[in-house]
Amino acid sequence: MSMMLRTLFAALLLLPLALSGAQATEHKLALQISDNDPAKMNAVLNVAANVSKYYSEKGDEVDIQIVAFNAGLNMLRADKSPVLDRLKSFKQGMPNVAFMACENTLESMTKAEGKEPPLVENAKRVTAGVVTLIELGEKGWTIVRP
Secondary structure (H helix, E strand, O other): OOHHHHHHHHHHHHHHHHHHHHOOOEEEEEEEEOOOOHHHHHHHHHHHHHHHHHHHHHOOEEEEEEEEOHHHHHHHEOOOOOOHHHHHHHHHHOOOEEEEEEHHHHHHHHHHHOOOOOEOOOEEEEOOHHHHHHHHHHOOOEEEOO
């Protein structure tokens, strides 16, 4: 075997080791908020911040989706959320955390109030909060209700 072939063979054997050390593990967490309770929403935000910090310190990546539906959608309302400041700080400091707002709940609130309630600008709309959680679970996401 020529020297060049031996070198190539050795490089190919070591390639998986080199790649495994260079790749960060990706984690996926979905957090549910379905109660109009600032203490529960703060618990959700604390979990998101702690999990994000933990994996960041390990060099791993983590995507977090906070799914709000039923009374929990009040936590994402721009006009009356008791956690607006924290939501703004998440938007600025944690781009890996996304907020999902249930359109079914939003429609119910719109009917009850006569106009659509404003959502915080970092809230993304999903058709149904529970369906979103089901589908995330089917895709391997860990789902937690703090």
